[in-house]
Amino acid sequence: MGNFGGVWILAEQRNGKIRGVSYELLSWGRDIADKLQAPLVAVVLGSGLKKDAESFIFRGADEVIAVDEPPLAFDAPDAHSAVLEFLVRKHKPEVFIALATTYSRTVMPMLAVKLETGLTADCTSLDVEGGTRLLIQTRPAIGGNVMATIKTPFTKPQMATVRPGARKPPKEDKTRIGKIVFEKVPESLLKSSVKLVGFVKDETSEIPLQEADVVVAGGKGMKNAKSFEMLFEIAELLNGAVGASRQAVDMGWISYAHQIGLSGKTVNPKLYIAAGISGAVQHIAGMSSSRYIVAINKDPDANIFKVADFGITGDLFEILPLLIKALKEEGKKNERI
Amino acid sequence: MRIGVLVKQVPATENVKIDEKTGVMMRSGAESELNPLDMYAVEEAVRIKERLGGEVVVLSMGPPSAEYAVRDALSMGCDRGFLISDRLFAGSDTLATARILSAAILKLGGFDMIFAGERATDGETGQVGPGVAARLGVSLITYVRKISDVDNFRVVAERAVEEGTEIVEAALPALITVVKEINEPRVPDLAGKIGSMFAQIPVLSGKDISINKEKVGLKGSPTRVAKVFYPKLTRNGRIIDGKDPEKAVAELIRFLKEKSIL
Ligand SMILES: Cc1cc2nc3c(=O)[nH]c(=O)nc-3n(C[C@H](O)[C@H](O)[C@H](O)COP(=O)(O)OP(=O)(O)OC[C@H]3O[C@@H](n4cnc5c(N)ncnc54)[C@H](O)[C@@H]3O)c2cc1C
Numbered sequence: 054m055g056n057f058g059g060v061w062i063l064a065e066q067r068n069g070k071i072r073g074v075s076y077e078l079l080s081w082g083r084d085i086a087d088k089l090q091a092p093l094v095a096v097v098l099g100s101g102l103k104k105d106a107e108s109f110i111f112r113g114a115d116e117v118i119a120v121d122e123p124p125l126a127f128d129a130p131d132a133h134s135a136v137l138e139f140l141v142r143k144h145k146p147e148v149f150i151a152l153a154t155t156y157s158r159t160v161m162p163m164l165a166v167k168l169e170t171g172l173t174a175d176c177t178s179l180d181v182e183g184g185t186r187l188l189i190q191t192r193p194a195i196g197g198n199v200m201a202t203i204k205t206p207f208t209k210p211q212m213a214t215v216r217p218g219a220r221k222p223p224k225e226d227k228t229r230i231g232k233i234v235f236e237k238v239p240e241s242l243l244k245s246s247v248k249l250v251g252f253v254k255d256e257t258s259e260i261p262l263q264e265a266d267v268v269v270a271g272g273k274g275m276k277n278a279k280s281f282e283m284l285f286e287i288a289e290l291l292n293g294a295v296g297a298s299r300q301a302v303d304m305g306w307i308s309y310a311h312q313i314g315l316s317g318k319t320v321n322p323k324l325y326i327a328a329g330i331s332g333a334v335q336h337i338a339g340m341s342s343s344r345y346i347v348a349i350n351k352d353p354d355a356n357i358f359k360v361a362d363f364g365i366t367g368d369l370f371e372i373l374p375l376l377i378k379a380l381k382e383e384g385k386k387n388e389r390i
Numbered sequence: 391m392r393i394g395v396l397v398k399q400v401p402a403t404e405n406v407k408i409d410e411k412t413g414v415m416m417r418s419g420a421e422s423e424l425n426p427l428d429m430y431a432v433e434e435a436v437r438i439k440e441r442l443g444g445e446v447v448v449l450s451m452g453p454p455s456a457e458y459a460v461r462d463a464l465s466m467g468c469d470r471g472f473l474i475s476d477r478l479f480a481g482s483d484t485l486a487t488a489r490i491l492s493a494a495i496l497k498l499g500g501f502d503m504i505f506a507g508e509r510a511t512d513g514e515t516g517q518v519g520p521g522v523a524a525r526l527g528v529s530l531i532t533y534v535r536k537i538s539d540v541d542n543f544r545v546v547a548e549r550a551v552e553e554g555t556e557i558v559e560a561a562l563p564a565l566i567t568v569v570k571e572i573n574e575p576r577v578p579d580l581a582g583k584i585g586s587m588f589a590q591i592p593v594l595s596g597k598d599i600s601i602n603k604e605k606v607g608l609k610g611s612p613t614r615v616a617k618v619f620y621p622k623l624t625r626n627g628r629i630i631d632g633k634d635p636e637k638a639v640a641e642l643i644r645f646l647k648e649k650s651i652l
Pocket residue numbers: 271272273274275297298299300301312313314315316317318328329330331332333334335336339349350351352355367368369370403404426
């Protein structure tokens with residue numbers, strides 16, 4: 054199949070800023086590159102990238118390939134996938150991984166089709182098979198009820214998207230050095246039939262739900278929209294974001310953007326707090342890979358307790374206010390230290 | 391306006407229960423259904439047709455039983471439906487599926503707009519829509535939560551991204567993948583239901599859509615499922631009684647410290 058080599062990660066930018074989650078990919082990529090004894094290359098397309106290119110080297114990349122062109126400032130899927138196709142055909146990476154975000158879940162499938170290679174969506178773990186050098190891609194399917202291990206044995210690059218939030222970004226080491234290349238691509242590739250005409254920032258969530266370290270979620274047991282304010286307060290104290298079950302969304306207490314589960318978002322935080330959520334399979338599908346799950350429910354038989362690491366059987370209207378108070382006290386203690 | 395909708399038949403997931411001892415999936419009741427998100431795609435397509443005129447054609451690639459997914463879409467107001475089915479298609483991954491659907495779309499003369507769900511509940515890849523767009527070389531807008539404006543040449547849509555909402559404009563032809571927020575799918579009326587029951591649904595085979603049989607099915611799929619296993623969902627965590635809420639919260643704080651969250 055010719056000389057394919059190197060592990061690539063696709064970094065992301067929005068509105069001229071590198072999206073912080075991109076650095077998580079360097080943890081995934083570094084492991085694979087070390088196992089394959091191959092260089093780790095961060096690829097980023099956008100505009101005004103000069104100032105940030107080095108940050109990938111500091112966090113573990115051996116090389117950065119950047120395409121810095123004003124038309125790429127917006128994530129136009131046709132232009133971005135065309136530029137990536139050009140880069141892949143030129144440099145022939147063996148592995149190319151990206152995040153399972155709105156950007157990469159749009160661009161990577163287009164790229165995979167153009168290159169006629171395999172792409173495994175939303176992986177929760179990646180490994181390398183000794184001997185064959187094949188990427189072992191593991192992902193949940195059917196609402197997390199099944200895990201599948203997938204290989205791309207015949208074509209290269211082997212491509213995968215991975216869940217944001219699953220890995221921590223490597224620490225910065227400003228002494229690391231590496232190569233930074235600003236590539237020029239044929240102008241025709243930058244043309245797009247899609248253009249950005251406006252952007253409305255979501256004011257209710259400072260931290261995107263799928264990228265938050267802590268998610269505080271509420272369900273039908275929250276009873277009304279007003280009590281969600283408690284969850285927003287807890288989320289703020291823990292530097293997290295607020296989620297919800299479909300019931301809570303259907304009742305109109307919070308917008309669909311916060312829905313977690315099969316027909317909502319999949320999250321992967323370090324801590325997931327479920328308050329007044331019964332734990333229907335469709336909800337569990339979106340949060341079962343959280344590192345620690347805390348459940349508060351007054352029904353001791355609620356399904357959510359089966360997936361909880363720590364559960365309280367009790368009334369959330371008694372527990373949440375006390376939790377807020379306790380967290381504030383903890384915050385004060387830390388200030389004093 | 392010629393509008394295509396891509397719909398997929400999926401296992402009826404609300405009926406999926408896991409046997410706790412063996413971890414095996416147990417299905418009860420109806421085995422399969424129209425992918426829930428695809429109903430939103432169908433609804434949006436039908437609404438646009440109702441506003442601008444034209445026709446909505448629904449396509450599904452799958453085994454003969456996928457005909458029911460097509461009928462469900464017809465009952466919601468689509469004009470015609472095709473089942474793209476061939477034994478050679480068995481085992482197609484997202485690349486092979488994108489090739490097959492694109493070939494069928496071309497065979498049918500193409501569309502001004504094509505709607506798809508953002509993802510299906512079985513594979514949950516969300517890769518087929520963008521793949522078809524790439525293959526056909528049409529504009530692509532994913533994660534669409536609202537169509538703000540559309541005429542015969544362009545569409546303006548709101549797409550839900552991590553930090554908020556992007557408003558984008560795309561030249562037609564365009565493929566749009568939708569999220570749940572976009573609309574409230576209609577419940578088919580009796581006439582629609584009866585009509586869909588009797589509708590003729592032509593089956594298009596690999597030959598009919600002139601596709602290279604080396605490029606479809608398992609043979610034409612670059613990915614291979616090496617293993618399937620059932621994850622252990624139960625965590626056997628510590629469950630405490632909240633009768634004394636003060637004490638329960640104190641325990642919770644201790645837990646969060648233990649796990650170095652606080
Ligand atoms: C195709 C399909 C897709 C779906 N997708 C999703 C999805 O993406 N996300 C999702 O969440 N659901 C989804 N669902 C719905 C899912 O099946 C459940 O209906 C939903 O998750 C239940 O939400 P809930 O736990 O908030 O509500 P309920 O099941 O009504 O549970 C409320 C819980 O709150 C507890 N409670 C009540 N009052 C208190 C109190 N004062 N203190 C403490 N606890 C209290 C109760 O004991 C109960 O356990 C989907 C369903 C289908 C069919």
